[in-house]
Amino acid sequence: MFALTLLYFTLWLQVICEVGCRDPLDQPNIVLIVADDMGYGDLSSFGHPTQEPGAIDRMVVEGMKFTQWYSPESMCSPSRGAMLTGRLPVRVGLYGPTERVFLPDMMAGLPKDEITIAEALKGVGYATGMTGKWHLGINEFQASDGNHLPSHHGFDDVGIITPWTHHATCDEKKQIVPFPNRNMCYLYYNTAIIQQPVSHHNLTKAMLLDAKAFIYNHEYQPFFYLFSFLQLHDSLFAAPEFQGSSVRGNYGDSLNEVSWVVGEILETLKSLKLERNTLVLFISDHGSHVEICSDGGKNSPFRGGKETTWEGGFRVPAIAWWPGVIQAGVVSQDIISSMDIFSTFLELAGAISPDDRVIDGISFKPHLLSSGKVPHTRVTIHYYCADRLMAMRYKAYKAHFFSKPNFSPDRYSALCREGWPEIRSYSCYSCYNSCIRSHELSPLLYNVEKDPEELHQLSSKKHNKILMEIWQAKEQHLNSLVKGRPLFTSDGSVSLIPCCNPPYCYCNYFPKYSLNQYTE
Numbered sequence: 315m316f317a318l319t320l321l322y323f324t325l326w327l328q329v330i331c332e333v334g335c336r337d338p339l340d341q342p343n344i345v346l347i348v349a350d351d352m353g354y355g356d357l358s359s360f361g362h363p364t365q366e367p368g369a370i371d372r373m374v375v376e377g378m379k380f381t382q383w384y385s386p387e388s389m390c391s392p393s394r395g396a397m398l399t400g401r402l403p404v405r406v407g408l409y410g411p412t413e414r415v416f417l418p419d420m421m422a423g424l425p426k427d428e429i430t431i432a433e434a435l436k437g438v439g440y441a442t443g444m445t446g447k448w449h450l451g452i453n454e455f456q457a458s459d460g461n462h463l464p465s466h467h468g469f470d471d472v473g474i475i476t477p478w479t480h481h482a483t484c485d486e487k488k489q490i491v492p493f494p495n496r497n498m499c500y501l502y503y504n505t506a507i508i509q510q511p512v513s514h515h516n517l518t519k520a521m522l523l524d525a526k527a528f529i530y531n532h533e534y535q536p537f538f539y540l541f542s543f544l545q546l547h548d549s550l551f552a553a554p555e556f557q558g559s560s561v562r563g564n565y566g567d568s569l570n571e572v573s574w575v576v577g578e579i580l581e582t583l584k585s586l587k588l589e590r591n592t593l594v595l596f597i598s599d600h601g602s603h604v605e606i607c608s609d610g611g612k613n614s615p616f617r618g619g620k621e622t623t624w625e626g627g628f629r630v631p632a633i634a635w636w637p638g639v640i641q642a643g644v645v646s647q648d649i650i651s652s653m654d655i656f657s658t659f660l661e662l663a664g665a666i667s668p669d670d671r672v673i674d675g676i677s678f679k680p681h682l683l684s685s686g687k688v689p690h691t692r693v694t695i696h697y698y699c700a701d702r703l704m705a706m707r708y709k710a711y712k713a714h715f716f717s718k719p720n721f722s723p724d725r726y727s728a729l730c731r732e733g734w735p736e737i738r739s740y741s742c743y744s745c746y747n748s749c750i751r752s753h754e755l756s757p758l759l760y761n762v763e764k765d766p767e768e769l770h771q772l773s774s775k776k777h778n779k780i781l782m783e784i785w786q787a788k789e790q791h792l793n794s795l796v797k798g799r800p801l802f803t804s805d806g807s808v809s810l811i812p813c814c815n816p817p818y819c820y821c822n823y824f825p826k827y828s829l830n831q832y833t834e
Contacts, residue, residue, distance in 0.1 A: 353602030369577025400656025410802025423451015423462025432468030473524030
């Protein structure tokens with residue numbers, strides 16, 4: 315009897331120790347949280363004067379804040395594809411002659427021969443899952459094949475997703491459009507449409523339930539989970555209890571819900587005693603869409619925003635949280651790119667980085683684990699608009715070879731008072747039309763460490779030496795660059811646009827069981 319009791323106790327102890335006794339660096343769990351269109355200056359902890367502090371700001375207090383973190387591009391599809399593959403968008407083909415993102419009628423998607431973080435981590439035993447925004451392709455041959463969805467790129471447990479994006483034309487409140495456009499507004503559960511058009515009621519909470527279920531189901535094995543918010547992009551929404559919660563209005567309400575969800579994820583990890591075995595990284599995909607007035611965020615203190623190559627389009631808020639591993643309250647001023655996530659996560663997991671392709675990401679694991687004491691080795695940032703290299707950062711300096719207009723706050727204010735913008739308006743969307751100014755012969759040069767606002771142009775004569783170094787680095791990069799085939803092309807068909815019940819394309823099969831505690 316005693317021997318049997320001892321055996322049961324030993325087995326129970328082994329189960330408990332699978333998590334509690336695991337070394338934090340032994341294939342740590344990884345949760346990547348991505349906000350959509352959040353500006354660098356939106357959070358209280360990143361300088362916003364009136365945004366209510368929340369769980370994301372507590373991550374700053376308890377973890378590591380990055381002040382020079384860069385998106386790989388300033389539009390959704392290229393930035394997300396580069397983040398997942400560790401490769402410049404132009405190498406992958408994430409650009410086009412006129413469009414800058416995947417559209418629902420395009421037959422292309424993230425190429426299947428690209429290796430994503432999820433695929434690489436699956437290879438070393440990780441469970442993988444995601445919920446939220448995808449925007450890396452949908453269908454390839456017909457309206458329901460889903461050949462480009464996350465399950466084809468290494469994500470095994472896929473919950474609620476928007477395969478395209480959350481767009482202003484999905485405004486069910488009819489404040490922006492008279493009715494939602496069903497060709498653009500649909501919700502999936504893994505590979506199946508469950509709503510068309512999408513309803514926003516408690517949508518983010520349903521995504522949270524997906525995330526919690528995944529964490530509970532995989533608490534005894536290493537896992538990688540991507541939580542990709544639909545907020546804060548375009549026609550803003552928030553759950554009923556967050557409406558009116560912010561002095562900033564609708565945008566602040568939505569951000570308060572985002573922060574609450576982040577807190578729920580952290581508390582779930584703590585309740586399962588997984589926090590010391592889990593790295594949580596919070597970032598935005600790129601800068602905020604400043605042209606949509608009060609419905610957009612703040613990129614303060616930087617110029618420009620989404621779709622531009624000014625700092626406001628590329629520099630984003632980023633926070634790493636890993637209690638017991640990352641020292642609390644650390645501020646990193648090292649240059650880091652979202653492409654570096656790929657190499658970092660692979661190194662933490664013990665996965666081998668592919669050697670049959672150029673990987674632009676550089677692991678910042680030593681920088682992370684030393685709480686910033688070991689410098690990150692990145693010294694360059696390439697600012698692309700489609701396949702055009704618009705600017706380049708080299709050490710403390712940034713040179714613009716081409717630039718886009720950058721309206722002053724007063725100009726934006728005047729336009730907003732006049733009722734501008736129209737849906738999806740940008741001051742200069744294209745990468746090649748007449749709104750682009752060329753500075754190839756005499757680049758605009760700034761010291762973005764001393765002058766991050768890019769207000770004080772430096773003399774090319776006085777800084778000839780650094781300009782020569784930038785030119786050499788630029789030429790070396792371009793001479794070795796092999797561009798991927800452009801994927802954002804118009805060779806698709808309306809027959810590829812998702813439709814849940816042809817020819818009506820109108821349905822609501824939302825899995826109510828997942829919202830039991832949030833249906834009041």
